[in-house]
Amino acid sequence: MITTSSIIKTFRNRNALNNVSVEFPEQCVTAIVGPNGSGKTTLMKIILGLMRPTSGSFTIMGQPGVNNAAAREHMGYMAQIARYPENLTVSEVIAMIRSLRSDAPTVNVDDLIRRFALEQHLGKPMRALSGGTRQKVSAVLAFMFKPSILLLDEPTAGLDPISTARLKESIVEARNAGTAIIVTSHLLSELQEISDRVVYLQDGEVLHNGSVHTLMQQTSTDSLTDAILTLMERGAA
């Protein structure tokens, strides 16, 4: 679904990503994990088109991804920080994003709104919403277009337990429907519940790219948290 080839991203002579070649297959949840400053956000931003690689390339569903806004037609994105125009209402924000892809098929948006308990907030301006409620709006926007690819950056940050559970359900449903899902989170126990594969980044390099099960076997651990801790300790040594 998404294939990156030898991506290098340099900021002021420092490689934030160094020769990253990974695949994010369909019908699979891939967690991108790593310590702070390892390059997770940079990789996500490159795939989203927010940054351009210094060298290397990537494809999205076979189309070139660099400088190609149209390739993001089938993509959904949930940002870590949910900030929207303060004076627009929730329903206006949803309508605005909807208007940008007028030809794209959508799921039943009312169902999504109910799922994330946003009915009573639809008429409220964004400035009046809590961080968690804004995050629920982000979830609706990300899942709205039946995306073939979903990028979720710390998606459960600020969400209450019920909404977190609903979000996980939505992720699993989307995965089962064939969506390629890329997710980052610092909550490794949560990632273990939903992830099939792990890409472990450290200092911009891929140190592990495979299934969660394989990683736990390789590190002789029985949880993703312990496996990642082991990788971090090895990397630091």
Added chain:
Amino acid sequence: MIMRLMKYVLQDVIRGKWLLFYMLFFLLVTEGMLFFTAGEARTVVGLMNVVLLLIPLASVVFGALHLHNGRDFIELMLSQPVNRKSVYIAMYVGVVLAFLGAFVVGVGIPAAIHGMITSNSVLTLIGTGCLLTMCFFAISFWVAVSFNDRVTGLGVAFALWLLLAIIYDGIVLAITVMFADYPLELATIIMVVLNPIDLARIIVMLTFDYAALMGYTGAVFREFFGSSMGVTVSVASLLLWIAVPFWLGMRKFDKKDW
């Protein structure tokens, strides 16, 4: 796509408190000037001084803040299948239209009530204010896109306003005094063209034909070009002051890593 996005940007800005204050300020100041000042020329010159200071200041501050505060929202937009240039144009046009509307209503309503809305000098003042709004929003967007740090961006935008609105005239005056023995007409015209606020002042003053109110640079402009040619050159230069920063900002926005 640009129109769809612009509609929502406009809606967002129109509902903000800033815009209401901005409109009420012009409404009160214009009404006050028209009520308390005798004579069209004095009223328009008084208003012009407010317009030349306040529009650039409000435009650079609001423009820089709008772009910096909207950074996360811009990222969401850019993750959609939308051309980067379309996002930039929609944001710029949406914000500028809202501020143009507030300014025109704020000055226009009192002028209409006092029967001065068809006056050539009032219309020129409104038109010049609109050009200044477009110019300083273009500058502030360019500055905001060029600096990732909000405080730095705002600081640079404010410093530019300070330079163009306050310090520049002092520099021009100092140069003309220091080199008084030399022919400075052409140099003065070049210095005026390099400052959009001076250009705006000259456009308004040339409509009066009052040499005493025009100052040194205005007098040189009138002498060099004549009134109508002077206005044409000033307006063309001001349009360049809109187009060049807008293009530079859009180019930066298009290439920027977010």
